[in-house]
Amino acid sequence: MSSTRSPVPGTRSPMAPPRSFLWSRRIFLTLLTGFVLIPVYVMVSSSLKPLADVTGKFRWLPSGLTVRPYIDIWSTVPLAKYFVNSLIVAGAATIASVVIAVFAAYAVSRYDFRGKRVFTVTVLSTQMFPGILFLLPLFLIYVNIGNATGIALFGSRGGLILTYLTFSLPFSIWMLIGYFDSVPRDLDEAALVDGCGPFGALLRIVVPAAVPGIVAVAVYAFMTAWGEVLFASVMTNDTTRTLAVGLQGYSTLSDVYWNQIMAASLVVSVPVVAGFLLLQRYLVAGLTAGAVK
């Protein structure tokens, strides 16, 4: 997989790496590729197997290929409903999280104000809270808010959206601060002189210059919301259940339909994985300019 003929421009060393390096690289990357690929192969191949192939001894090659699991997954559990729920929850949480993080990061990056350090440290430290610590209190708060105001947060998509957007917020703010810091201040000063308000400067100058960072943050927020299990399993009911919980429906039945589980897993994963791989360039660029600097 990894063969190097001659030194390529834009690389580490101006001279050809030694043979020991090339061989270590070849061996290491080959093993790693195997480690990464095997579960992916299992997922893809099993999703195309007839049921007998996944209930009996494992087989590397299917005895026959079938797309049956991809048809059955939609009727075994209400997968479409879970899908829509996950899409709404993750989509709304992502948009809200990005907008809020952009404002907060702009404030920290461009202004001096009392409590700035306290704010950043507090927000970042929430990242270390064990989710289990605030699961139950949050549940009680949502129930009480519901009783007092009639706004249903517990069991609703709204409550889940609110919860998830705060999960990605600390990392998003942190990364965007670094990113905004790298946008030259002269640019938004010029915009202010030209009569833009601070919001104008943010929207017309800083945000366009920070698009890679913002895309990266959006990807992160979406993935966080799409994959969360703990809060989804406590805070949803039959109508608001998301994929994270819904997928377990295939295995609590008397027969474990592994081919369907794998097919459903694949269907659920493809949108995020494809999106991530398309946008990973931005994520690396965003991390380089922001968080890692």
Added chain:
Amino acid sequence: MTTTAFKEPVRRAAPGAAREPRRRTGRLRRVSLPYLLLLPALLLELLVHLVPMAIGTVMSFKELTQFYIRDWGTAPWSGLGNYQVSVDFDAPVGEALLHSFFVTVGFTLLSVGLCWLIGTAAAVFMQDTFRGRGLLRALFLVPYALPVYTAVITWVFMFQHDNGLVNHVLHDQLHLTGEPSFWLIGDNSFYALLTVSVWKGWPFAFLIVTAGLQNIPRELYEAAALDGAGTWQQIRRITLPSLRPVNQVLVLVLFLWTFNDFNTPYVLFGKSAPEAADLISVHIYQASFVTWNFGTGSAMSVLLLLFLLVVTGLYLLFTSRGRRAADV
């Protein structure tokens, strides 16, 4: 880090008593604007993290069983009772918690170490361009991009006793084990959990280190090459030391995520984890929701948080020594 840019216009407008009222509102806006921008983030953090955390702490001092859960304010105070139960290591509850703590520490150290090692090695090996690098990089990010539950469910299938890939390879094909092993119960479950955790976690280290490598100036390598340093030496003398600040953050983030990880063990083992892989977050979840003893569960959570605070504090203190942490 100071922003004189936005104060300048205000100060310039200062002379001229006739414009006093406008100046004042202008200044008020200048002063309040950053707070206004922060307000949504602050409110949400308060609602979802800080207030619940405070309530959780209060709950840890209460005798909160299922009888009081509808109106938790009326639960009787128990003082330090929940904490005494949690840290009484001779009694079953405390002993189980201590065991779970040690399992979690061991698991976290191994997982973070392996994730960091594999991620760094892969990133460094892939620093030079070679044919297929882009494709390989995309492939390596797949485990990270997969939703946790789909990745873990796939591993659950692979670890099945009768129809899983792992036993098929180890027992049927390589004949390494006399009997097909159980992976999701018993002592093996620790290694199963570790494998899944590393599989899912190392690409994050790879991603961060890859990003970090791009900030190393190329001139450093050129200068080193002129001085006769080979590839291995360049990696040891330039690449790894340059990554130190990136690693400081990376290792901390990996540590906190792994230590608090709930999703992986929960999907891998279900509601009750086997003893060998009884991670602290699942343990506390069980202590709270399965036995309906929220007071004790809260006390354990608070202890966990204190531990993480102390470790993080010490870590930052030791790693920042010498290089003053730039103020955020």
